[in-house]
Amino acid sequence: RGIRKGALPYDLWAKDITPSPALRQWFHEDPVQRWPEFEQRYRIELDTAPTTDAFVDQLKDHKTITLLYASKDAVHNHALILQDYLTQRLRPENNH
Template sequence: MTVVKIKRVYEDPSATDGYRVLVDRLWPRGMKKEYLKYDSWEKDITPSPELRKWFHEDFVGHWNEFAALYEKELENSPAVAAFMDRISGQKTVTLLYASKEPLHNHALILQHYLQAHLKDK
């Protein structure tokens, strides 16, 4: 079974990170590409631009509705299904995100979604 972890892109890489995946649509501010250690950048499994912009208007107030809407996007995404196929053989996958919000960010939702659906693979 694949273990899915999350980590801010600004944290140092660790040997226990396994396969490191950037899961932000935009490149993280202040991060030079040569300094970020990642195995893939999966823009297509992030929230749609419209959903992301709406969510950023009020992280806390929009959280529950954002989570439900993003999960629907994940369920209907061929990119997510293809990503799950690619990572299913990995022992550990670490999702890298840039948000300063540790309790209200899309990586948490993606982590839970992947953990629930990778069991079936």
């Protein structure tokens, strides 16, 4: 918190796998009530985004992956969904 992107050491900035602006705006109108549907819709976006497979491939050779995000709500945010999604996609049985 409070660190500018330019001052942050990171290996990959994957803005294209974040929720679409329309989905994010819809979700922020009522995060608690819309959380279950937001999770479903964001997973669909991840499954259908043309950049997701390439992103997952970039992560396969790394032992540790740290997701950085900015949110005031530690329970209702897209990073939690992305973490679960990546955990599933990066399981050894999914790395053919």
